[in-house]
Amino acid sequence: MNMDPRKFPNKEFSFFCEFQVAFELQERGWQVYQPLIDRYIDLIAVKNGNYRTIQVKSSRIENTDNGYESYGLTMKPKDLFHDVRHFFIWVFLDTNSIFHYFILNVKDFIDIRYYKLPPNNRRKYPSLLMRDEWRWGTDRLHPHRFIKIEDNKKIDDWRVEGVKINEYKDKWEKFDSVINEESYNKYCFEATEICEFWRKADKEVINIWKKNNEKAEKILKNYPDIYEKAKKLLKEVAEEDEGIIDAHLIRLTQEDANRIFEETTENWEVFLPLQSTDHVLLFKPICSKCEKYWNTSLKECFYCKTKYFRVRVCENKNCGKLYAENVKPRQRCDCGGNIVKKCINCGAIEKDRKRVFVPITFCWYCGNRQNKFEFKKIYLKR
Numbered sequence: 279m280n281m282d283p284r285k286f287p288n289k290e291f292s293f294f295c296e297f298q299v300a301f302e303l304q305e306r307g308w309q310v311y312q313p314l315i316d317r318y319i320d321l322i323a324v325k326n327g328n329y330r331t332i333q334v335k336s337s338r339i340e341n342t343d344n345g346y347e348s349y350g351l352t353m354k355p356k357d358l359f360h361d362v363r364h365f366f367i368w369v370f371l372d373t374n375s376i377f378h379y380f381i382l383n384v385k386d387f388i389d390i391r392y393y394k395l396p397p398n399n400r401r402k403y404p405s406l407l408m409r410d411e412w413r414w415g416t417d418r419l420h421p422h423r424f425i426k427i428e429d430n431k432k433i434d435d436w437r438v439e440g441v442k443i444n445e446y447k448d449k450w451e452k453f454d455s456v457i458n459e460e461s462y463n464k465y466c467f468e469a470t471e472i473c474e475f476w477r478k479a480d481k482e483v484i485n486i487w488k489k490n491n492e493k494a495e496k497i498l499k500n501y502p503d504i505y506e507k508a509k510k511l512l513k514e515v516a517e518e519d520e521g522i523i524d525a526h527l528i529r530l531t532q533e534d535a536n537r538i539f540e541e542t543t544e545n546w547e548v549f550l551p552l553q554s555t556d557h558v559l560l561f562k563p564i565c566s567k568c569e570k571y572w573n574t575s576l577k578e579c580f581y582c583k584t585k586y587f588r589v590r591v592c593e594n595k596n597c598g599k600l601y602a603e604n605v606k607p608r609q610r611c612d613c614g615g616n617i618v619k620k621c622i623n624c625g626a627i628e629k630d631r632k633r634v635f636v637p638i639t640f641c642w643y644c645g646n647r648q649n650k651f652e653f654k655k656i657y658l659k660r
């Protein structure tokens with residue numbers, strides 16, 4: 279066979295890797311689903327009523343100059359779901375067209391970026407997920423493969439920033455193991471929050487969240503027209519870097535199409551089974567407490583956790599006038615000041631390399647600090 283995935287265009291390569299993962303899972307008895315519209319979950323696997331969500335991150339060799347193979351991938355803050363059924367699969371294709379799979383749950387990823395990190399005096403924070411690069415979504419990881427010879431045998435030594443990752447290689451059985459923890463939320467906060475106070479999710483923390491947001495909303499209400507505009511903007515799903523749509527042409531009757539697409543108004547995302555055609559699977563992230571939709575495109579201030587209401591603020595401290603986020607890029611305030619992306623509660627300004635607004639870590643509606651996934655099947659009438 280002459281097929282060489284190393285030569286595929288980027289998008290095709292990453293899609294091909296998702297298929298490789300799907301086939302690996304099918305072989306192990308999992309029913310695999312792909313999204314109708316590609317947002318962030320690449321695959322859902324189901325076996326005996328157990329659900330697993332998967333993000334596949336793939337890479338070909340980027341560099342071999344230094345005596346080891348180097349790969350590259352990017353993980354983002356919104357990938358840090360709290361649900362213990364969430365997995366990342368890193369797929370690396372080597373020069374011999376061999377695939378290498380690393381199976382990580384959210385806690386494993388946090389281990390690699392924080393708990394297992396060897397100490398280093400030059401590091402400003404103990405966790406790599408406390409850095410601005412992480413919050414910017416430009417935190418590029420470079421897994422390395424060192425090939426050692428021991429007793430005339432080749433031994434692979436895989437590392438990311440000094441952390442050994444061999445133990446995650448080909449650990450497909452991880453999908454079958456029972457997960458005893460309720461949520462990974464506390465690890466996410468410990469690894470990402472710079473301020474110790476925000477590493478908790480207790481009543482006190484939620485009260486401060488409420489206070490900050492009440493204060494911000496009071497300011498907003500002084501600008502009723504801007505507030506109305508902002509509310510409209512918040513209803514639009516802000517997907518900046520996405521928008522690749524995998525249009526699967528499935529044979530649906532008009533009636534089934536109507537039934538399925540109707541569900542999307544309630545924020546359900548549609549997943550199609552690779553093998554069977556008698557049903558579709560619906561998925562959505564929700565708050566574990568109030569069970570409302572947990573929309574990862576909604577943002578909050580990293581510093582004070584106030585919601586980002588999609589308004590901008592005049593930089594002039596004596597003015598502070600609000601504008602809707604979609605104000606013209608070069609427009610200036612009536613007072614002549616710059617209109618900037620600024621937290622209306624704590625005043626942190628997003629500019630240069632400082633990221634202020636990150637995906638929500640508090641439920642937008644109730645302030646609870648834990649999300650989870652919900653699934654439901656819809657059977658098609660034939």
Ligand SMILES: [Zn+2]
Nearest residue numbers: 565568641644
């Ligand atoms: Zn909630």
Ligand SMILES: [Zn+2]
Nearest residue numbers: 592597611613
């Ligand atoms: Zn002004």
Ligand SMILES: [Zn+2]
Nearest residue numbers: 579582621624
């Ligand atoms: Zn703030």
